[in-house]
Amino acid sequence: MKKYLYSIVCLILAAGGLAFSQSPDAVPAHGTIEIQVRGIPADDAAAISGQYLLDGNGTIRMPQLPAGQDVLRVVGRTARQIEDMLAAAYKKAELYTSPTFLVKVQSSDVQLTQHIVLVSGNVAMKKNVPWRRGMTLLEAIVGAGDVTEWGSRYVQVTRGGKTVTYDYYSTRDRAIPIQPNDRVFVPQRGMFETRPSKLLP
Incomplete structure (x- = not known):
């Protein structure tokens, strides 16, 4: 019986360790990601590309996306997952037909000292x-x-x-x-906003 319970515990721990190791490059809480976009007009690419610091909820706010769709939760996701998420978000908003996003996860240790x-x-x-x-x-x-x-x-x-x-x-x-x-x-800038x-x- 004890050996049986021991085996179950080992399997659970092994599974947990496996799940943890599947995303070593996942974005940490309060981390920073660098986003570059291609396949869209140069002015728009300049407005979107750059560094993004996660807020306390693990989200970033992306420019040009409609209100309610511009806040994306990226904490715990890998660079590839975020790239797919961004492409899907801008396509859903019908802003671009085939944007290509490149995401780089920054080290959280650097941000803590800056x-x-x-x-x-x-x-x-x-x-x-x-x-x-x-x-x-x-x-x-x-x-x-x-x-x-x-x-x-x-x-x-x-x-x-x-x-x-x-x-x-x-x-x-x-x-x-x-x-x-x-x-x-x-x-x-809003359509009727003046300066x-x-x-x-």
Whole structure:
């Protein structure tokens, strides 16, 4: 009886070890992935390609996808699985017919020692911008090449799971302080959204 129970325990442990070893390159919680896309217009590729830092829920937000479809859960998935997920998401949204995504999983150990701000969405260079003490929203966005002509003036800053929207054309909002690991996202400009001819207070 004891030998029988021992055998069962060994089988369970072996199965658990096998399941764990199947995805050694899976994205860790709070990890970073680098995304490159091909087979789409160059301007769109520049807006989508870049580094993405997972939030507390293990998700990333992808530009140009419709609201409600732009947040994708990638934690625990391999690079290949994420590539397939991204291609399916953009095809489902009928944005592109045959996009090809290349995903690279970054080491989580590096991110733990870095102070960065993830700037994504409709900016010239979606990237992890090195954080420095006293950094403002304007400096973070300019560090990513500034808002593109397709970018909205209403910029979202996520910190600790809470998202606040700021007006990029307000001098007061441009000066808000940015903290390490903040996520700055520039949505796509709305069809009827206008931009002021000069900065607002």
